[in-house]
Amino acid sequence: MSKNKTIVGVAAGNHDASISVIRDNTLVYAAHSERYSKIKNDKYLNKEIIDDALSCTDGFVDTICFYERPLLKKTRQLYAGQYKSVFSNFYYRECLRKIRKQLNNTPEVKYIRHHKAHAAQAYLSPFDEAIVLVVDSIGEWDTISFWLYRDNDLILLESIKYPFSLGLFYTAFTQYIGLKPNEDEYILMGMSAFGNLESVDYFIDKFNFNLINYEKMYNYNFHKGVRVSLNEFSSVDIAAAVQFLLEKMLCKLASRVEYYQNMYKVDNLVYSGGVALNCVANSNVFLKNFSNNLFIFPNPGDSGTSTGAALVENKQRINFDSIYLGYSMKNLDTDAVDSIVDYILKNRIVGLAHGRAE
Template sequence: MSTNVIGIAAFFHDSACCLLQDGKITAAAEEERFSRIKADPTLPKEAFKYCLEQGDITIADIDCIAYYEDPEKKLARQFWSGVLGNHPDLLHQINPSMVEDQIREVLGYEGPIKYYDHHSSHAASSFFFSGFKESAILTVDGVGEWATTTYGMGKGNTIDLFEEVHFPDSLGLLYSTITSYLGFGVNDGEYKVMGLAPYGKPLYVDKIYELVQQGADGQYTLDMKYFNFIRGKTMYSELLPALFGQPVRREDSSMDQFHKDVAKSIQVALEEILLQKVNYLHKKTNTNNLCMAGGVALNCVANGQILRKGPFENLFVQPAANDAGGAIGAAALAHIEITGERPAEKKLQHVYLGPAYSSKSVDRLLRSTSIQYKDCRDDYDTLLALTAERLAQGKVIGWFQGRMEFGPRSLGARSILADPRNVTMRDRINAMVKKREGFRPFAPAVLDAKAAEHFDLDHPSPFMLETCQVVSGFDLPAITHVDGSARVQTVHRETNPRFYDLIKAFYELTGCPILLNTSFNIKGEPIVCTPEDATRCFITTDIDSLVMEDFIIDRDGNNLEILKLLLTSQSARPGGITHDVYTFV
């Protein structure tokens, strides 16, 4: 009889649900993909339904629901910080049984619920799916209950987190404070700061080190006079802009060299601190392996530095290192508690864990419209050849294939693709498709066997979680950042044969085994989930062609202006959570 454990992360941001069956991940998805509310924090009821459907089980078959943090500990920290007084809309959450009440009432679940500490869930989400029999573990984020950074060791089916840094001292909140100071949204704009950093010089590292001081062993402290996130309505106090000698940048205002230099400075300081801490962790654990999770582990530039300059030979970063991945970690811990066995012996090979849609359902959707399309259901090679030709001609492709990715990266299931050799492509996609800041880079997807020829990379990188230098003989302006780096995804036929075959077809046509790959969405919206989402995004942007399962839809040959007008004139979808301060909910 199989063991079915549901893991849930909810009520802050990136809410998600996963299903472990006999210790293997059957399904996992973020709620935002279904609700279309970016970073949706609510109970993941639609993701829950999907997990049951994918696992072919009913609610009665669930052995346990595992929740990714301890509500009582979290509430104690919220009361201590006084944050609930500043956010009266959160007062309904002061009930420590709120999580259980929601699971019982909204999901209709009557079975056992197990709770695990936030950083334990992060740690488990990485170690138990790393393939390592033993490993050091580092988790770094804004805050869980009280912990903001943990150091640990995993062996077999056990994890020992032997040291913590406690709130309010937090590298995640330090980075988020600078993110907010630079005019970007907290819990969303940290990617932008990382992308902006290579345009600057580390002129203000000394100022950053006035904000954070290194402590003994794994400890560090923030100088709280510069911060206001505990009880205030901004991340920073008035002393922080005074320290830098410049006022806070307002969103969408001009980006000066000063802002670029501050971004570079916080990135450099973060890398230096993390390198010091992983050296400490290595001395404590004496192992060659390191597992990482927590939101800071999504800083792929820092990850690359840790691997190149740090003491560990092998690094595994949970692909959904943010709170969404905590659902997987909690489920893993519950599986061990129920069965006494480690949930997964092999390394996680892919994160194509979301819903898929049949060609029949796509055909039914397209037939209900006036859109003209090419049906390639009986000719796989033609589908690939025609798509590769369009890419080589400089067209931007919306690529919708198979099961949706879990986590923040599009990895060839819900992707926008283009020719990385095209000098105009980066600016075109940023301005006319993604509708985002022009400084933000795009990533390359490369055939695994060809990666070392074009990138300074000697190991697989299937999850796009580290950067390295571009060493290709091709000029690749669309995916090469200003510092000569790229965030590489190595594509393997075993895990995504259709995406692999497309890149191979492009390679055979052009000699280039690389495609530009970015997420299939526009600014402010989640990555597309359904064929309807993909069609809407295609129509309302300047994507040239949509390749959806076995069908090709070209903008040329279709009069989409009326549909575009209708879709763009509709009332906007609900936005994601936006705030100037970490809300700690």
């Protein structure tokens, strides 16, 4: 791949919109829409983030890469009975049109398989080769996938498809205990430390868990939510059981990773997808099993797939020296500095952030 190309990666329309720019084989910009709009998990691209991203391009872009294949996704939505989504939510066309309108040329637009956009974060790793594991709620159809990263190429080894999904499983219980899905999963993870595991056997029976078969470790459609009453259990006990079962399922996937590592004689693991944000499971499963041979991109969830989509097109390791590539916070003016000094003199605590956000 030529080093003088400019590639823009875009993730938008579902949740956690973002834009990334690779220029001359260097990641020069990567930002999260919510930093600009101040709307948590904002799914839309606002004018400010688009302007900032395109200021890194000099008005010329070779390729725009979108983080999923929208029409393929609609086939899964049709299968799932999400008819409203099938015939609406064409926002991707609007946001891509806004970006192209501000350029001095008409770049090609490529729609990247969602799990490949996650897997491409391997190009940011310190590894020349690795097995890549992607685990999230759902891509177009994929919910779990295994890839071989070697010779600057990504080869799909295996994928597990909807409706079996570890991400949907975890999100369903996040919603069940009254938290916000696709946002508050970290709270469920934290709550799990305060519960006991007495409900695990009940969960295994009620939701038809089979922890032997890694391809389908339960027989229940969590995309439709938790449709049984669990009133006999406290929220923290539910959280503990859910976290425990998630880790058990991830252990099975880790064993499958080891199978592929032995097959291809590769020591390293790159782990991505929204489930990779669960740092408790990361510590209990992946750090224990893979130690120094593990790479998790700092933003493995969907907002990181704008970077991944651009990396798919770039097709090689890139220069990646800092995660501070996003929203630029304003410099402090004299009045702000004076106020900080006053707080310090009063023995108050001051938090200070400046420069570009991660």
